[in-house]
Every structure is written in C-alpha cells, then in structure tokens.
Amino acid sequence: MDWSVEFYVDARGRCPVATFLEQLPPRARGHIVHQIDLLQERGPTLGMPYVRHLQGKIWELRVRTRGTAYRLFYSFHTGRRIIFLHAFVKKTKKTPRREIDTARRRLNDFLE
Numbered sequence: 001m002d003w004s005v006e007f008y009v010d011a012r013g014r015c016p017v018a019t020f021l022e023q024l025p026p027r028a029r030g031h032i033v034h035q036i037d038l039l040q041e042r043g044p045t046l047g048m049p050y051v052r053h054l055q056g057k058i059w060e061l062r063v064r065t066r067g068t069a070y071r072l073f074y075s076f077h078t079g080r081r082i083i084f085l086h087a088f089v090k091k092t093k094k095t096p097r098r099e100i101d102t103a104r105r106r107l108n109d110f111l112e
Contacts, residue, residue, distance in 0.1 A: 003043045003080045005036060008106045016106075019074065020087040024070075031065040032072065036084075045075060054095070058103050060083070071095065073103035075110075083110055 007017045011074060021029055039046050052060050054073070061072040069090040075083050086103040 001080065002040050003076075003082050005040050005082050005084065008083060008085045008110055010106075010109070017084045017087045028063075028068065030071065032061075032070060033062050035061055035063050036072075039074075039082060040054050044078070044081070054100060054103075056104070057107060058100065060095070071099070073100070075107050083107075086108070 007015045009015045021032065026034070035050055038050060050062060051056040052062060054060050057075045058073055059075065061074060063070040063072070070087065071090045073085045077083050077086060085106040086099065087098050
C-alpha cells in the first residue's frame, strides 16, 4: 500500500512547496516528481542516495539534475502520510541552518 503525499499549507492558505515546484523548469520538476513517486511507493524504506534523515522527524528528499541540487524536506505522519514542508535549491555543501529551521517551524505549525 502506497503512502499518501500532502503539502504543508500555512494559515493564509499558501503552499510553499507547490509554489516552489511550479516555478521550476519542466525537466527539473519531472525529476522531483519522479522521486516523490518513489518515496510514495517505498516510504521509510527508501534510502540513500534518494533520502536522508536530518534531525528529529525531518527528512530530506535529495534530487540532482543538470548540476543543480534540490532538497525537499518532509516528515512521516500517522495514516501513512508524507507531509512536504519546505523546498529549496541547495547551493552550499552543508545544508543551511535557516532551511532546516523553516522546515521545523512548518512541522510544528502542521502538528498544532
């Protein structure tokens, strides 16, 4: 049984991950959607190089296409749900703290 995929929506009804995906070139978006599909099929059993645990309940989907690295942060939730919290283009070797903090804030908001 597959996992369901949801995107975090803030109090104003905005969906930052969907907005991020809509602004990408079609080829990059296609690669990301393919990996989201893989995650949906395999759930927590999908491992490196596709996903990596960051901290607490936050995981990252790792996508590289045409030399650009994309990261989508997500969390597993009850009812076989995957909640995508945050997405960005990774430009540094180490994941910036502010990106993780954004995902953590959104997860806390979602859980409330």
